[in-house]
Amino acid sequence: MHVTDTEALEWEATLSSREGKVYRKLIREGEILPGVNYYIRMTKFTSEEGPFQAPRHQHDFEQIRYCMAGEQSFGDGFVSRTGSLSYYPAGTEYGPEYIEDAEQLLIQWGPTFVSKTDNDAAILRMKERGEFRGGMYEYVDENGGLQRVDSLQAIWEEAFGRPLVIPPRRYAQMVLVDTDAFEWTPGESEHLQHRRVGRFGADDLALDVVQWSNNGTLDLAAERTSLLFVLSGEIEIGGIRHGKGTTVFSDFGDRDAIIGIAGAEILRVGFPIQLAVLA
16 A cells, blocks of 8 residues: 655656646556556646646646636636546547646556656657647758647657557547545445445446545455545554545555545546456
8 A cells, every 4th residue: 555645745847848837746556457557746837937738738747636616617617616527538539728826636547658757758858859839849851841739749659659649539538527526325334435436337436435434444456556535534454544645556456445434525546447448
């Protein structure tokens, strides 16, 4: 089990390929299943250099965002507000994005995911040959022609050295959820209740909010990697209490458990049990 107090982490400026000043707290990188990498961070969008903006785009990895503060616009009337949970399936277009003075928990995973280290190294190399402008990467090709490519696609292709292939679109649009609009239902133990936000795909991505009515244990399934994010109250692990903003990872194959204190609420992400081949 991996536990992180995100409030104790320092914000660091990102090396971004998009418009606007963005800060991050890197929480963890790893594997949710053998060969399937993930990257989780907290992101803060400021108004220091104008709003964060990104063109409408799609990618080959899965993404979840939990809005912790502020508002985030993703085009087509999709506006995420504090407490909103959004899911961006691989292959689905979304945007254009417009975000200013907001914070989010960002979770991304996939079989060919660009790590933070590889992402930053690629950006530095690419700046020697071209320019990031308006969410795009501009460069002059070998024939002297100006090329414009979505910056995330360009970074992926720089990192992997081959063209990016976007998987078939399984969902017509992103999924935006107001978690507070869901009713509480009985959980797997009498001291637990759930807001069952959604289950997606053949590989069973599971999202819910869990609340403790009394002190008690929550067992975490060994057949999948689970991420817990404390929204309010406290949980206990190994006799130590942890509060709001704590993340807990129970890795694939591990049989872990935590104790929740009455009134505590967590966001739980049950990562896919067996990812489908996205090709």
